[in-house]
Amino acid sequence: MTSRRKFIKLTALGAATLPFAKTALAQPTAGAKPIVLSTWNFGLGANVEAWKILSAGGRALDAVEAGAWVPEADPKETSVGLGGLPDRDGHVTLDACIMDEHGNCGSVAGLEHIVHPISVARKVMEKTPHVMLVGEGALQFALANGFKKEKLLTKESEKAWKEWLKKAEYKPVVNIENHDTIGIIALDAAGNLSGACTTSGMAYKLHGRVGDSPIIGAGLYVDNEVGAATATGVGEEVIRIVGCHLVVELMRQGNSPQDACRLAVERILKKNPEKAKQVQVGFLALNKQGEYGAYCLQKGFTYAVHTQEGNKLFDGQSHF
Template sequence: MMNSRRRFLRRSALSALALSGVRPALASVRSAFSSPAPGGPVVISTWNHGVPANSAAWEILNKGGRSLDAVEAGVRVPEGDPTVSTVGYGGWPDRDGHVTLDACIMDEQDRCGSVAFLEGFKHPISIARRVMEKTPHVMLVGEGARQFALEEGFPEENLLTADAEKAWKEWLKDAKYKPVINIENHDTISMLALDKNGKMSGACTTSGMSWKMHGRVGDSPIIGAGLFVDNEVGGACATGVGEAVIRIVGSHMVVELMRQGNSPQQACQAAVERIIKKYPDFRDIQVGFLAMNMKGEYGAYAIHPGFNYAVKNQKVDNQLIDAKSKL
């Protein structure tokens, strides 16, 4: 009986010691996998027209608003600006004279919506959000997207401005298509926003390449190519020649590289280098990636110099930054 009692007490003591060692270990594991402290609010977006877009997004973020509302409001600014020839109203047409628009949006819950090859609506980003929120689908295209937009009450209008029509008719004289680095109409507005609650959303909208074949769709409305957001890691978006971005599912690649421990800057560079490796004619095109992690850290990288992006947070007052490049 005495020996049994001793054995019981010995086992109890050993169990207590083991548990006392396990608890700190478990605590360290929980700490290692806990979410980082929110780094918001912060908003980043591509190209010069990202500056006014950021200002609109910041009005929402600075009041404690949701990142999804911020990115929608932000990119609607260049969508509605007739002087921006690469997005929405004022976008240059395809070779047949049609202004066709593509857009997608993604929130902190991995929900996403998209429209492609859409004509006649100034704000495709808002239609993409309705696809996300009101349908069981991710993407609607062409006539189906048009019908949905009309059912949702969006006004249909002619998007071909006088300046865009003039540029198209001038192009028709030779009707030759060859992209010119940082000049051709591939200057998508892509935006990522992190709100004060540590939730990230993204948006991407474009009129695509000018003089493209009728029916062409690039990377901008494709989740994982033109845009991808994962609130465990961060988000990424792309600009430039969409065909090259689609080939590597670029924005998803950038996010996964961040998941592996790369900084946003390192991840963007690695994705660009993947395109260079796989695309023999990379010197003839421009592609840029922009990314942000859940700490609010951001970075960008492009094939050629000339790609810039806008940043707005509590410390940076809507600064336009030149991205690093390979060439």
């Protein structure tokens, strides 16, 4: 993994966290309930906060929101929330969505100045008749609902952006600067599913660009009868196949979470084999029985799983 996607120190995970293990591929666990899964290494820290709620019998929706807060508030994470790298114009714009067991969902895109877009997305879900608010409208809504306006561009991110401006070349590198969206999906003790997804999007993107992360059905989808899925990687490729809805529908057809993720990745590969060699896309899925799986295009995608047995990090199986 890259140096900036560091493993979260155990001391930061709290006393409740067991030492994590890493293996080539997590084996699906039937009947694991409650359970929470998060994408990438920082999913370990997110899972800790989510588990505090799940282990106390709390709702999956509250758990995934609490988990998302961890990377959103970390100034050292350059792909989510406070530490997010800006677009090419120097604006840190955030995208997020959330979905509960009843099919309720909320989303924000192109949101500036708010550290926790996931909570703004939940407010959109709970307080408006809409699903998505964007840009200035999303900011106005956030401020009207008590969120604090803050400067999101950190000194480190600003320095990196100014260095990038010297050549202004947009050449994303797999698993380095553009694929750290955190997606979180959980099954609570009552057997209900929820999910959340939050990101600052591609580094140095065109101002106004929105990827899959805040789009229900693309970056996240939850069907309480079947399962939940979230995605990470190049959002444009996920949007083209409505990735997470596809994964859930594949599970509805009887595929395991692992196979559903693999089939979705293969759909991307089939559409554009040459392009698929140059980008990363990964899916993470959880079904109603507590079975889970993950699959990605390129090596390097990791995900964290927290059950009663502890909080562990795994490598996602890859096509290449």
